[in-house]
Amino acid sequence: MPELPEVELTRRGIAKQLENACVRSVQLGKPLRWPLGIAPSELAGTHIGSIGRRGKYLWVPLTASHGGDAGGLLVHLGMSGSLALLQSPPPPGPHDHFDLVTDRGTLRLNDPRRFGAVVWSPSRSDDPAAKLLRHLGPEPFDPELTPSRFHASLRSRRAPIKAVLLGGEAVVGAGNIYACEALFQAGIHPALRADRISLPRATRLLQAVRSTLGRALELGGSTLRDFKDVHGASGAYQAEAAVYGREGQACGRCGAPIRRLTQAQRSTFFCASCQRR
DNA sequence: CGGGACGCCTGTGAGC
DNA sequence: TGCTCACAGGCGTCCC
Secondary structure (H helix, E strand, O other), X not given: OOOHHHHHHHHHXXXXXXXXXXXXXXXXXXXXXXXXXXXXXXXXOOEEOOOEEEOOEEEEEEEOOOOOEEEXXXXXXXXXXXXXXXXXXXXXXXXEEEEXXXXXXXXXXXXXXXXXXXXXXXXXXXXXXXXXXXXXXXOOOOOOOOHHHHHHHHHOOOOEHHHHHHHOOOOOOOOHHHHHHHHHHHOXXXXXXXXXXXXXHHXXXXXXXXXXXXXXXXXXXXXXXXXXXXXXXEOOHHHHOOOOOOOOOEOOXXXXXXXXXXEOOEEEEEOOOOOEO
16 A cells, blocks of 8 residues: 555654654554564553654654663554554454554554554664665655666666666655656656666656655545545545556557556556657 | 565455 | 455565
């Protein structure tokens, strides 16, 4: 479900409310992708700091009651996860697998497929957080990610550009929907080898990634089947998607039918006429 | 090392 | 209506 815009919207939806909140308890449901890595009782009495994001991970920093660093929680929503901040939480349902009970409400992770995770780490730069974040490429809106740096990182990859975008080493944040959309916007065929992309086209692609993610943020993300933000609102981006999920429909630019192919075990949607190798 | 396949788990919609 | 199958927004791990 969630790509960078959805994760960032989730962060914005909870960060202010939870800053300085005191953790009362942690309740676990079924196992997620990885174990929490600490006894839940150890987290009681800690205070939440400023919630951050790196790629599609959220970082919830924790401070001990005496003011010392208590590490933090790395939260990933996987394919089907969503967070809600509930003032009067009903009993956990079958897909509610993590409750962070605080004096400002209960942060609840609902994740039917359980590809998501909540992992405690002594600090963001320590294992296991460091291990999970280490391979992430630059943030899409980092000004240090210049077109020439982006181009240089594409030049070392021989895989199809679509797979490289999904891999997140050249730039993080574009998952299957936004990678498809950005490639369409940049006029680049998804099967083109990354190292065959010229600097002008890489520049255009980086711009397309940024505008696609930025537009999704403005529209509240994408709701394909079940994404809701922390207030329960649906996103509107999917209605604007030019290619994603539109196999067989006419391309809005040229009228040719949108096509679908499989890359890295994921569906890619594209217009063979507008997107060139 | 880079690239690609696999597996994690459950739900949903299409087709029969 | 009920069954089976394909497919779903991610990503770490394993194998070549």
